[in-house]
């Protein structure tokens with residue numbers, strides 16, 4: 001199994017007090033430094049190319065993000081999305097990690113991959129940065145799998161506590177992509193109702209504040225995993241946010257690290273049943289550093305087994 005990351009992803013800095021801090025990725029990488037992860041094949045993420053980004057973003061958006069390079073301090077794109085001097089480069093490496101991971105599993109270099117990158121991606125829409133996200137990394141990966149590898153069925157499973165509105169926007173008219181999301185509602189960004197179905201390829205499963213392991217597992221077991229199996233994906237992509245953990249400061253769902261091991265095992269089974277085992281996961285949210293470290297460890301541990 002391969003682990004894609006890049007040092008510049010630690011330098012993207014939205015400023016003091018911002019929850020999407022470099023300390024998040026440090027906590028994940030430190031956790032993955034334990035002996036039990038010694039088998040991870042660590043790979044430096046390349047940059048995504050303009051062509052790869054343009055499959056899901058407008059040229060105006062790509063130009064805007066790549067054109068912002070403050071000499072110091074930060075530039076604010078919206079209420080909670082900021083860029084520092086290293087941010088454009090970090091955005092390119094984060095999206096590039098996903099592209100390289102897709103190439104690796106499609107070429108058989110590895111079966112599964114985890115991208116320990118930031119900024120996260122699932123709120124970025126075709127034409128705008130949003131919710132700490134610059135480029136939609138997982139969407140770039142799905143589009144690459146279709147365009148470069150000719151896949152006809154790519155599944156994206158998103159268990160971040162926030163709805164992946166950007167991913168949904170990008171693929172809502174693309175039947176080759178099935179987007180499945182569990183998320184808290186009401187919560188930022190306010191989208192993700194069960195009525196939002198795209199062309200039958202979008203499945204949203206809201207959880208209510210205060211719900212936890214039981215409701216989460218029931219939702220995936222009864223509704224989401226059967227939809228994923230019926231789709232018979234040729235590749236499984238995962239937007240792995242860990243902010244549904246009970247200790248997370250930005251939401252009110254009560255998952256524990258074991259729940260992340262559980263959902264990961266189910267998604268590995270899905271990949272083995274239909275996709276030759278091919279699964280690429282990427283870090284999205286998760287804002288309590290300890291909860292993030294143990295949850296990401298549980299996730300990657302289950303990917304390694």
Ligand SMILES: [Zn+2]
Nearest residue numbers: 160162241285
């Ligand atoms: Zn989130």
